[in-house]
Structure formats: C-alpha cells, structure tokens
Amino acid sequence: GGKSLEEKGGAASGGGKGDIVIGSAGFTESKVLAEIYSKIISDAGYRTTVKTLANRELYEPALEKGQIDVVPEYASTLAEFLNAKKNGPNPKPVASSDIGKTVTALKALAEPRGLKVLPAGEATDQNAFAVTKEFAARHHLKTLSDLGRSKEKIKLAAGEECETRPFCKPGLEKVYGIAVTGIDPKGVGTPQAKQAVKDGTDQMVLTTTTDATLDNFGLVLLKDDKKLQNADNVLPVVNAGSAGDKEIEAALGKLTDKLTTADLIELNRKVDAERQKPEDVARAYLESKGLAKK
Amino acid sequence: MSARSCLEANDWICGEYVRTRGQELLDATVQHVGITLVSVVIGLLIAFPLALVARRWRAAAGPVLGLTTILYTVPSLAMFALLTPVFGVSAAVVVTGLVLYSLTVLVRNILAGLESVPREVREAARGMGYGPVKLLFGVELPLALPALTAGLRIATVSTVAMTTIGAVVGYGGLGNLISSGMEGFFKAEVLTASVLCVLLAVVADVLLIGLQRLLTPWTRAQARARSRARRERRAAGRTAKKAVA
C-alpha cells in the first residue's frame, strides 16, 4: 500500500508520510511497547497516535480493517487466537515453544486476513506461574519441577480456559506432575487473582514473565524449567494495506533486534513499580539504546 | 524524596500522583464529562419517543420495554465489539453503547411519570383544546418531571459510572485510568480516578436536583413563600432595630 500511503502523505499537512495508529492492549507492557513503536514510526516521518483497546477481541478486527495499523503482539498467543478464529474453539494447537515454527504458523494464519507479521526478536513475555514467597520458602520451590516434587495440592488462580490449554492445567499435570485440584477463574494475572493467592485462597497464579507487580503481592515466579510455555516472542503485526511500508518495517526491525526480555521486565518495572508514565519510559528507553532521533 | 516514595510505595492516596498526572487527570475528566453528557442527552432524546410509543399503543409497551431490557443485558465487551466495526475505534462507540444502556431506566421512568399525571388535570387540558403535543409538553411533561428527573438522575449517575467501561476501546475518560491502574495495581491512580468519578456523579446529581427545582417551582410555592416571609420579617426587624437605634 505504499502508493496509497504516498497519496495519503501528499494530502497530509506538514509533509508527513501519513497517519499511523498504533494499537495497544490494556496492560502495561503493551502500552509501553506501543509508545515505543509510536516514537520510532513518528521518527520515521509518520504522524502517529496510540489507541488502547482492552483486548485482542477488540483490536484485532480493528487491525484487519485498518482502523489500527500497528500492534505489538506475541507470537504464540496471536497464533492461537487466529487459529481459534479460523477453526473454531479448541482447535489443534499451532503454537509451540519453537519460535520459528510458531511464526510460520502465525504468518500462514495472518496473511489471508491482510495482516503482515514482522520478524520476531529475542524478547519474550510468556505465561508463567507464581506462588507466595512464604510458600516457595516453606517448600523450597524455585521451579515448577520443585513444585511437582513437593506433591502439594495446588488451587490455581487463572482463566477458565486454563482447564483445556496444553500449557496450563493439562501441561502442569502431565509435564510437571503438579496436583492441580481446581481452577479459580479470577483471570490471568488480575489483581484479584494475585490477591487470592496472597490470601491463601489459591496457591498459585497464572501470570506473565514480565509482571512487575508481583512484589506488591509478595509473589515469586517459578521457573518453567521444562519449557512448557509457548514461544511468546514480541513481534509487530501491521495491517498490510495501510502500514506495510518498508520504512515502517525497517524502523520496527531495528527495535526488535535490540529489545530483550530483560528490557521488557525493566520497562514494566519502571511503569508498575516506579510509576513512571509509559511515554516517558518509552522515550528514555529509546534514547538509552540510541534509537531515538534527536 | 518522600513524594517519590508515595508513588513507589503504592499508597492509596498520593499527592505526587495528582501532581505529575494533573494533565492526564484533567483530560480524562473532560473526556468523561463529554461522553457522559452526550450519552445522557441522546439517551433522553431516544427514550422519550420510545416511552411515548409505549404509552400510546399498549401493545408496543411490552416490546419496547423488552428491547431496552435486552440491550441492557448485552455485555459491554460484546456491545463494543459489535459497535467498533460500525463506528471505528472512536468515542461514538462508547456513546452509542451508553445510550443503549441508559434506555432501560429512562424509558421506564418517563412512562411512569406520564402515567402519574392526575386525571382531572389531563381532562381539563384536553377539554380546553390542548392537542396531543401541547398536552404532552405543556401539561403532562411538567407534571411528570419529578418521576422523569428521578429516572434521569439514576441514568446520569449510572452513565458516569458506565462511561468507565469505555476504557475497553480507550474512550473511557476516568475509566482509562481506573482500568490501567487496576491492571498495574496502581492504587493511587485507581482511587483518584474513582473519587473523581464519584465527585462527577455527585455534582451531576446535584445539578439535576437544581434543574428540577428550577423547573418545578410549584412544588415549592409554600416553602418559597415561607422563606420570603422570613426574609421580609428579618428585613422588617432590621429596620425596626435601626429605628430604635
């Protein structure tokens, strides 16, 4: 859609190349990433705005329609989402812990929808499980394997879907031998889910690796030492029509190359623990990596 | 240093938060007020004819009320998911959703208000040659105002609260802050935005009470006369005192 972009750019005042809407999901990491994307793309000469939509159900259709042009995404999650969308609920999984295969599968699902999946980088934000510090200390837990060995009965705070997802309850039972007695459907990484673990109502909570509020609830992550989780590497997904430009791809590519999981954790921490604003955090990050235009 | 710690310590109340995010709070509040106002006004404009239809044709009453009920039960996520393709990602999505939600209360209360107009008053008006429209606006509506405003108050306050669910498409006013605060467990953000929300609701409610007072002077004729008499007495007392002095 370069041509159309040029036309757009021509019409736009200020000599910009066009308007790009970056979508973000409702959680911190997505917001920061969206801000970073926004900065980079605007440095590349586009006019950008960020729109926050609660979840994928809302922004993905908007992305397909071109109401949103770019979204920071996670390879496996998006793949499964599109998989379900195409094949109905509970289809044969396409995502795995292998990032390459996952991205290939994702591309296959995305392209027919007019979505262009840009290359994935090293940074990942996978699902992860957390328990209270005391619980971990009492039972000497560092990894999920430790938990499996401890034979503790576990009530898991997660989404209802955990029941069937291979990476969740079935995986925990099969791969780690953890005795999951039940699922408390308080959502993935929601405050109430973490609170339930803190209160002792539940013993473990499903959250993400980059969750920076765990400290607030006195929780620690258990390491996924047997690679149960899918490869949820961060990658930009764009609407092929409205944001398929090489320039955008190139600009985002530079970022993807530099971004690491540690960076994500740090970014989240700055927002969720230090309570800085996402846009400030984004700017500071880009400057520190020398990606920002002066 | 201490201010910093209040943000980092994640206190419920944090001055630093208000200081650093003043603009953000203001923007959110403005957006909140705007969306609420537009939604309530449009809601009223739609609810009114619906109520009239329900009153005029008794057979329509069931379907109209049923429809507003169904609309109210559509989960907000689903509602917005359905509306976004139509309106794009915009405030219109939120406004439309809120309008549809507000109909339940408004239609019902307008209907109840209109039904409560005393018979002989209605009859006198019709006997004088009030046409249906004049009758409605000149007689029934003013007399239905108390019930109507009761509904409007509930609808407005509810809409103030429900505007926050607009956060799912990024147009939730203070709701954007509440949901992001909730997500990041940012207590000060959640509390400040919630308090602002409550304040907005209270202010809107008080404004509506004021509006109703203004529009229904007859209900307070007695009280007004009393206070005027009191004022005059006081004034008289003052002049008397002056005269003595």
Place this chain on the structure above:
Amino acid sequence: MDAITGAWDWLAASANWAGEKGVWHRLGEHVYLSAMCLVISCLIALPVALYLGHIGKGGALAVNISNVGRAVPTFAVLVLLTLSPLGTAGDWPTIIALVLFAVPPLLTNAYVGMREADRDVVEAARGMGMSGPQLLLRVELPLAYPLIMTGLRSAGVQVVATATLAALAGGGGLGRIITAGFGNYDTPQVVAGAVLVAVLALLVEGLLVLTDRLFDPMRRGRGRARKSRTAADDAAPAGSPA
C-alpha cells in the same frame, strides 16, 4: 451469523446444560445471586425511601448518597472489595457491589413516588386519623406503587444483567459462561451466554410485570380507567384534517 448459529448449536448441545459448569447450575447460581441482591437492596432501600418520603425530609440527600454507590463502576467496586479483607468472604464482595448498584433506582423511585402522592387524598387520610404507619402503608404506598414498581423493575433487570460480573471475582453465575467463552476464543459460547442472560432478564422482567399486576392496589380500577381513556383517545376522527 456464524456466531448466532454457533450459539444456537451451543445451546442445543445438552452437554452444555448438565454438570457443575452446565447452564442449569450457572443459571441457579445467577438466580440465587440476583435474587439475594434484589432482596437485600429492597430491604435497605424501601424502608429508607418510604420513611423519608413519608416524613418528606432528607430524601434528596439520601438519594444523593445512594447515587454515590452507583457512581463507581460496579466492576471497580467489585475488584476493590475483592482486594479488601472482604475478599475471602465468598460471594459477599459481589453481593455488596450489586447492592450498591441496585439501591439507587429503588430508593429514588420509591421516594419520589411517595412525595408525589395526591395531596388531597393524603390530607383526607390524615384527617381521618390515620397514624403515620397507617398513612404510609394504606395510602401513600398504594399511591406510590407504580413508581416503586418501576424502580424495582429497573433494578431487577439491571441486577440480572450486571450479576455477570461475579465471574470476574471468581464467583458463579451465567457470567462464567461468557468469560469462559472469551478465554477460549469461543465466540458462540460468549453469544450463547449473553443470550441466556438476556432471556433471564426478560423472564425476570415478565415476572415483575406479573407481580406488578397481581399486587397493584387498584388493578381493576386502573385497567378499566385506562381502557376507557384510550378508547376516547383512540377515537381520532377518520376524516379529520389534523
């Protein structure tokens, strides 16, 4: 369209109705939760509204205060309650959040209804020597009845619709069908859940309308009066210029 046929299929599958996660069970939870909230709300709102409406004082303030309960999104209230010490108290956070939400329409409408009762009639009743409670129960309440019922119906429908939020706090109810659908990217299930909620709300509404008719203190009178009135209203001239 897919979603709708899918939802139909989902609803038609008997497997989805049975068991602990089945519709029947969720429906039971939902009804229980809604009824509980409605009853508690009535127990709180009606006495206050009737009393204040009867003495004619303090109503504006009470309505104002109760409205605060509705000013914060129920969802936020629910989460905050869950995070508070009450969080471990089972359904209570949900119930409290819903009660806060259901009280204002009940309170406001009942209060306004009481205040709007025909003065001549109330005066006649007072002149007859009705005590405060008698005046309230025998005259003002019946006269306020239509508006009270309006409040109850609004509250009822809204509570049924909003009780889906219980799912967010890990509670039961039809909301669970919806959230589970979301989690599994199962749109038909989401739609099916929403339809169930809508149907339940309609049923509740219908039930309340029936109760309304059944207990209407002047059910016969109103019906007849209405009939004759509309008869006159409807008799618009066939060939009239207007």
Place this chain on the structure above:
Amino acid sequence: MIRFEHVTKSYADGTTAVDDLSFEVAEGELVTLVGPSGCGKTTTMKMVNRLIEPTAGHIYLDGVDISTIDPVALRRRIGYVIQQVGLFPHKTVLDNTATVPHLLGWPRKKARDRAAELLDLVGLDPAQYGDRYPDQLSGGQRQRVGVARALAADPPVLLMDEPFGAVDPVVREHLQTEFLRLQSTLHKTVLFVTHDIEEAVRLGDRIAVYGTGRVEQFDTPATVLGAPATPYVAEFVGADRGLKRLSVTPIETGDLEQPPVVRLDDDAARAAARLDEEGAAWAVVLDADGGLHGWVSAAGLKAAGGGTETGAGAATAATGREVRDHARRMDAWLPTGAPLKQAFSTMLQHDAGWIAVLEEERFLGVLTPAALHAALRRSTAADAGRLARDEVVVESVPGA
C-alpha cells in the same frame, strides 16, 4: 365541645386566613359556618383536627387544649369531610367507606356492613356502587361517598366542609333530613361549612357568619336572618333574607284570621244569611266533629238558598238545603308550628288563597297571604328588637 380562643392563622406567604377567632361550639351542637369564598372556613376546620397548626391562640376540645393531644388520636375522634372529597383512588367505594372502621380495628365483616349501611344512607346502593372505584362515579356520587366515609365510625365530633355542595336538591334534602334525624338522636358536635344559607339555616343550631378571617355574627338562624349584626351580615345572608325566614318562622295562633265557620249540617240558607251579614265571600266548613271539611262560597250558598225560596223542585230543595250540598273539600291543612314556608308552598300547590291551621284535629283559624306576611314582619321585628313576638305591633306601614 369545641372552643376557639384567640386563634390566628397566617400562611407562609403572609396571608392571614383566620384572625383572632374566638367562639365556642357546645357539646351536641351543630354550628354552620357560612361566609364568602376565601374567608378562612376551611382553615378553621383544619385547625380543629390539627391538619393546620394555628399561628397563635388555642383550641380546646372538651376542655383539653388540642395541641397537647396526639393528632392521630384526636383525628380518630373527629369525622372529617374534606372539601375536595379526596377519595382513595386505589380503593373501592365500599373500602373507602370502611376506612376508619378498619383503622379502628373493627372486624372486617362488621366494618363492611357498616359501610354498606352508610352508603345506603347517602343514597348509593352498595350492591351497585360498592365495588366501583371513585373514578367511575359522578361528582355528586363521589361527594356522598366522602360523607359516608366520615360518618362510618360514628365519631362524636364532625367537621364537614361543604359536604352536600355537589348534589342535587332532592338528594340534598334527603341527606339533610337523614342528617338531622341522626343528629337528633346522636347529638354530635358538628362544624358544618356550607354556601347554601338555607342549608345553614335548616341544619344549624347556630350559624357563624364569617367576614374575612373573623366571625361577624354567631347566633341562631332566626336571629341572623332577622337581625343581622352588621350590614355585612345582612348583605351576606341576602337581600331576600326575609324570604329565607319563611323556613324558620313557625305559624303561631296569633297570626291566624278567623273567617266565618259553618257546619256541614247547617242550613244552607241560614249560613248564606250569616255570610251576607258578615260581608264575607266564603266560609270554612267543619264536619260534625269539628274537623276540617273544606269551604263554601257565599255565592254558591246564596244561589242554592235563593233556589229553595223561589220554589224550585223538591229534589233541588232537598240537595240544596244543607251546607253539605254546597261545600267543597279542602284536604290541605297545616299543624301549628309548621314553618311559614310550608304554608306558602301548600297554598300555592293547592292553588288556594288561604290555608287552614289545625292543632291536633281542632280548627284554629286560617292563614292568608296577608297574615303570613304580617307574621313574617312581626318575627323579623321581634328578633331585631329581641322582643317576644306578640309584643311587636306591625304598623309601620300598614297592610292593605
């Protein structure tokens, strides 16, 4: 007993509706309040059952200051017919009527029976109207239900604010009669507002005539009509108050004229001669026992008598010989003590220029229009001068 002591009521906007009112209604007395629209009658009533609190002054019921009585208990003792009727729209006519009995905890059956009885009393068939709602009644029917409702629990005190204002004369007459009948046995203490002076006169033991906010005259109906205390009262009770006195002035023996009296079996000729002698055109005819039979005209007697003398046939002579053969019947008569109004109406109704007045069976004399007029004038003068009636000589402008 109800006593007003310097009672004043000013409304919030400064209107003084009642100003320094003092009067007393004795136990078992029925006092009617009349006065111009807006003069404070309703306000007075409502202060008695404390629907309105006076701005100043005190009201006593049976000697107790009502401001010390619990309003609810007070109102239970007082039946109240509100001016605006104020029926309960949500209750049937029967239930409306049974309201106070219900309140007082009567058994359901008894309350309903009582209500039905009272509906009957006010002329509404309980079977036909009992189950209707007020909406389905005419204006006058509603008002009557209001009256029935106030009377249902038989309260010792009644406040009635224009209770019969919207009913037709026939029903009103019926209601007044019923009410007087009740009152004569039950002796309730009643304040009764009416705009109908005739009603005030008919029902009231005393009448309170209100000026604006004040009582201008408080006296018996006859006195108010006959001797208005002020020109204002005179105007209010009406330019035709003399006529209204017709209803309150009784026929007295002194007012009667004594026309010639003949017996049925008197000889016709002799009777004719007597009339001739007295210069009378007619005579009253009594029967053998002294009861009223009718009248006979001088002309008729003379014609008959002449016929006999000039030698007509035996049959004529036989039929013409006695007064009986010439007398005409006259059934109408009045007892002494009947109001003059009745006398007047009866005369007109029977198209007569006089009416006989009897005491028991005994003929006392006849009342003629002129005598009626004189009686009325005398009674007016008597009340004005507060004299016994027979002390008054009507002579200022002589009668024809």
Place this chain on the structure above:
Amino acid sequence: MIRFEHVTKSYADGTTAVDDLSFEVAEGELVTLVGPSGCGKTTTMKMVNRLIEPTAGHIYLDGVDISTIDPVALRRRIGYVIQQVGLFPHKTVLDNTATVPHLLGWPRKKARDRAAELLDLVGLDPAQYGDRYPDQLSGGQRQRVGVARALAADPPVLLMDEPFGAVDPVVREHLQTEFLRLQSTLHKTVLFVTHDIEEAVRLGDRIAVYGTGRVEQFDTPATVLGAPATPYVAEFVGADRGLKRLSVTPIETGDLEQPPVVRLDDDAARAAARLDEEGAAWAVVLDADGGLHGWVSAAGLKAAGGGTETGAGAATAATGREVRDHARRMDAWLPTGAPLKQAFSTMLQHDAGWIAVLEEERFLGVLTPAALHAALRRSTAADAGRLARDEVVVESVPGA
C-alpha cells in the same frame, strides 16, 4: 347550535349514563341542565367536546356532526369548566387563566392582560392572587379560576359543569350577574349544569330536567316550575317550586291594587273625608308631578282635620292643613316587570304591607301580599294551561 340526536353512552362496565338523548340548544341560547346526582349531566357535556365518545347517536355543532371535526379544533371553540376544577398545579393562577389564549397564539402580553381582566371579573384581584399556585387558594377561589380560564379566550360555545358550586351566595350572585351581562351582549351557546334550581331558573333560557339518562322536561324556567311535565319533575324542582316562581314571575299591571291616592298639596280634611268614604285606612301620597311621595294614614289625617275643625291654635291649623303635613315618606318602589320575589323582599325589608309599582315615574298601583299571591297563582295556572296570563281567573279557592 348544539343538537343531540338519539345519543346514548354506555360505560365499559355496562352503566348506561345517557340513554337516547335528543334535544337542541339554539344559537346564543343558555340551557341549564339539572337533575339528580349521577343522571348523566357530566357525561352529556363531555360528549359535546368529545372527551367521551357516544356509544350511539350523533351530536351536531352548528349543523356539523362533531365526530367529523378534529377534537382539538373542536375544543378550542368550546370553553369548558370541569366539575373537578382541574387547575394545572404547575402553573400560577394567571398562567392557568391565560392557558387557552396562549394555546391560540395570542401575544403574551395580550393573553396576560385578558387573564387579569377575567380574574377581576370573577372577583379575584390579579395582583394578589395572580402569582399564587392553585395549592394556595381556597376551594371557591380555585373554582373561580376555573371559570375565568374557560372564559378567557371568549369561545362561542361554553360547557359549564357546576361552575359556581363552591362559592358563597354573594359571590355567586355577582358571578351570575356578570355572566348574564356577558351573555346579553355576547350571546354564547351555553350548556350549564347546576344543582341550584334557582340558578337554573335565573340563568337559563330553557331548562333541561334530567331523569336518569333521559331529559324529562325541556322548557322555559317558568313552565318547568309552573307546569312540571311529570310528577318526577315536579318533585325535582321542589315542593316549594311555587315559591321559586317568585323569581321568574314579573309584576304586571293587572296584579296591582288601586288604593286611594291623594296629592301632597290636597287639603287634609278633604282627603280624610274621602278616605272615610271609601272605607280605606290609608292612602298613597303623590307629589305635584305625580311621582311617589309616600303614604298617609286615615287616622292621622282625621286627627289633624278634626283639630282644625274644632278650632285649635293657628299654628296647628297651618301645619295640619295640607296632606303634606301628615304624609310619611316611602322610598321603596318597584318598576313594572320586576320579579315578584323582589317585591316580596322589598316589602319585608321596608317592613311594609304593600309596595308601590311605578312605570318610569308614573304611579301604577300597589302590590300587596294577597295580590302577589294571586299573581303567583295566576301565573302558575297560566303555564299549566299554556294560556295567556290574563285569561286565567283565580277562583278555585278564593283569597281572603
């Protein structure tokens, strides 16, 4: 013109309120409806302005079937005073009154001025009451506002349902007078419900007496009173309907008596002699121009005349020589054509046994109670027989 043709109205519950009603109200005619409570008067009214639709039959207004007229347009032409008053509680008294002018789009100022004028007409000072709400008025005041409201836009047709039911006699009299004055210039077509037969008689060109759902008699007031068509009507208009005829029967020359007449400057002695001769106790005294001066008693004249003859002092003789010196003034008199009721009241008020009747300034004769009675009887008989009044000879039972 309003014409009812076989109009029937049955309510939903089966009550037939109006049954096959047919009558006609002429253009500019005022017809009063009287009848027992619940007989269908209000129903009749409401059918005229289509607040109620008849079950059967047709109503024509100026020849047009009203069912073909848009109800709103129809009602704008018809002023309606509702029985329950029905003021708008949310509007001030002034705004209530200005309602229809506003509806008709009069300029604001004009509408308000007109409203103020009408409030004045019904006896409510616009400055004092204009800004009040109905709640702050007494019952009678509310009703008057209702009347003012219906009259405000000067509609050619009026429906008035007991418009003066709650006001006192003085105000009512005032309202009636004003209303008659308006009617005499504006000639509206009016249906007027009242429970006050006197009002019906006074205001109505014709009276429709309702039985239950039907018109029992529809005729002029005098006929209805004098010759009730059925016993029912007779009972309804009252046992004292003869008395009520006082208001509708005018004084006619034929009713008058001719007492001796003397002039102010007649010689007293000669006048005394004349009275003696005629056997009269008094004489009417006229002044030099033939105008009424007063009366003189035979006894007074004789005493004076006797004095002169028996040679009293010159002074006495001088003062006693003319009638002037013995005559007493009598200011009250009546014009011919005044109703008998007025004559009766005036006689009582001036405590007189007779009243002079003048035509312009000319003395025609005097009315005495007996003559008044005779006149009343004659007029009743005339109406009953539908005869000219002077054809009737009152003799059935002679006067005293």
